[in-house]
Amino acid sequence: MRGLNVIKVGGALVEDAEALGTFLDGFASVPGPKILVHGGGRSATAMASRLGLETRMVGGRRVTDEDMLSVVTMVYGGLVNKGVVSALQARGIKALGLCGADLGCIIAHRRPPVMKDGELVDYGFAGDVDKVDAGAFEVLLEQGIVPVVAPLTFDGKGGLLNTNADTMASEVAAACQASRLTFCFEKAGVLSDPEDESSAIDVITPDSFERLKADGTVSGGMVPKLENAFAAISRGVGEVAITSAFNLSGGTVIREK
């Protein structure tokens, strides 16, 4: 959809009412059709702990047994989602909270157990996305509605699954052929000097990515993040931005050319 912005904001921000408010002021002022995808992992971990449930992460992903699925359904689909929707409505945005089960808009399958460091890991009710119903989003966007998406997918058979919010955002952006996919980040962008917040690189292309990897400017967790950004572009997303939650039009833009 021409002009569509898909913006992903993480769990740390949605927990801090003041920071969330500042981000949502910026989000509200983004022109044109837009979709917000939010996380909520920290809140889910805190709620699980209050309920006496232990959170187990493997490779940065939550192991989701039946009790944990109830927790993420409550926290992502209820507490966080409705809080964000309320805050956007108060800013004059026609927000509508959704998860993958609503309208059956994001179908996934349960991830099969995988070998990890010599151990068979069953992530439980973790969903790998099969299909995003772009038409369902477009019908809403055409009505001036701003979908607010919680990171829960639907197995098509009556069950919810827990899916990473970055993945949700990429899949929604690709299916809806978004003009721009923005990942909010705790830094100003991809920094050429990690100590200097003013050193965000404006644009990264496949060519410059290779150079930045070769000279060590980009390393560690930033490499898969950028690889994911290029993957989204190869699926039809116009550009991907990695930027501060408080500067949505700035940061680093990843483009084909």
Add this chain to the structure above:
Amino acid sequence: MRGLNVIKVGGALVEDAEALGTFLDGFASVPGPKILVHGGGRSATAMASRLGLETRMVGGRRVTDEDMLSVVTMVYGGLVNKGVVSALQARGIKALGLCGADLGCIIAHRRPPVMKDGELVDYGFAGDVDKVDAGAFEVLLEQGIVPVVAPLTFDGKGGLLNTNADTMASEVAAACQASRLTFCFEKAGVLSDPEDESSAIDVITPDSFERLKADGTVSGGMVPKLENAFAAISRGVGEVAITSAFNLSGGTVIREK
């Protein structure tokens, strides 16, 4: 809206997966545009208790402090709502979960403290409905979407409020000029003999209501229930049914004439 059915189902049913499934089979087969309003009070009380929070009810209404508001937001807006939406999607229904904040569809104000039995009672974040945006529901219904409404309203300023699900159903039905408003109930309908489940009265009109009160057939909590039904009719709802969750087309029908 011509042919619109608004159906309210309570918290006891939504907790029992098998009973809920049977009810949803029946709900799925109701023809034409329809809206489901659900409760969830028992689940909220159970979750509050697991979190060490005490539930205080006054006159059958929950006192909702800030912690309890988080619990009902999680339980009604997340756990129960997304569970019902998933189960309906699995039955081929284009279900969409909503609360009053979504699209700003149900606006309420915080109920002021009231005198009750000589004591000033502050219900906290309890909402009395001001306005239902019928247009928001109609846009969805016209797309073949079935709204599934959690009993949370919106204060218009970024806050959620806890509202009784029966009230939500009546307000939505009146605003949308529903043809029929159905309250699911643990009995077959309004019984002429409380010991005989086959004694449901088919139709109650204002005239027969007076006779049933006078001869003692209808008494206690059924009187305000029926008064509420007549109030909905006086606001333009076609008819109100009080029936078993497993027999949506049966039970007792309350009509003007």
